[in-house]
Amino acid sequence: MKLAYKKLAWGFGLLIALIIYDANNGGSFGTLYVMNFGVHADKFAHFILFGLLSFILNMALGLKRVRLWRFRLYLGSLSIGIFVVIEELSQLFIATRTFDLNDLAADYAGIFVFAYITRLSQKQLRPPN
Numbered sequence: 549m550k551l552a553y554k555k556l557a558w559g560f561g562l563l564i565a566l567i568i569y570d571a572n573n574g575g576s577f578g579t580l581y582v583m584n585f586g587v588h589a590d591k592f593a594h595f596i597l598f599g600l601l602s603f604i605l606n607m608a609l610g611l612k613r614v615r616l617w618r619f620r621l622y623l624g625s626l627s628i629g630i631f632v633v634i635e636e637l638s639q640l641f642i643a644t645r646t647f648d649l650n651d652l653a654a655d656y657a658g659i660f661v662f663a664y665i666t667r668l669s670q671k672q673l674r675p676p677n
Contacts, residue, residue: 553608560601567597568635574644591654599658602628606666625663629656 605624612623632655639645 557604557608560604572642594651594654595658598628598632598655599662602659603662603666622663625659629659
């Protein structure tokens with residue numbers, strides 16, 4: 549089961565990398581199509597994509613947690629949290645992109661919600677060692 553989550557994490561991570569690559573190059577592949585679904589479709593996409601990626605990565609890493617100050621965080625969620633900050637800040641240097649704190653907020657909301665889902669489902673979905 550853990551191997552399945554690892555494969556899924558790689559595949560889903562690759563999908564997100566392709567979406568980012570496309571957006572960085574003007575969205576010619578059609579990733580900006582999501583904008584046609586409404587005002588908040590972009591934020592919803594950020595919430596779902598990065599939240600789901602953090603959940604999958606948490607499972608792929610065997611629900612490993614790390615201590616950060618007084619908090620015990622899932623390593624997958626922490627990793628994706630760091631990644632989204634770097635990715636959003638990189639948009640300051642890319643002509644076809646725009647830095648948006650609301651995108652970052654949607655990313656983190658997804659990460660937190662899916663970390664909570666990970667915690668709730670931990671006993672049912674625990675990958676074998």
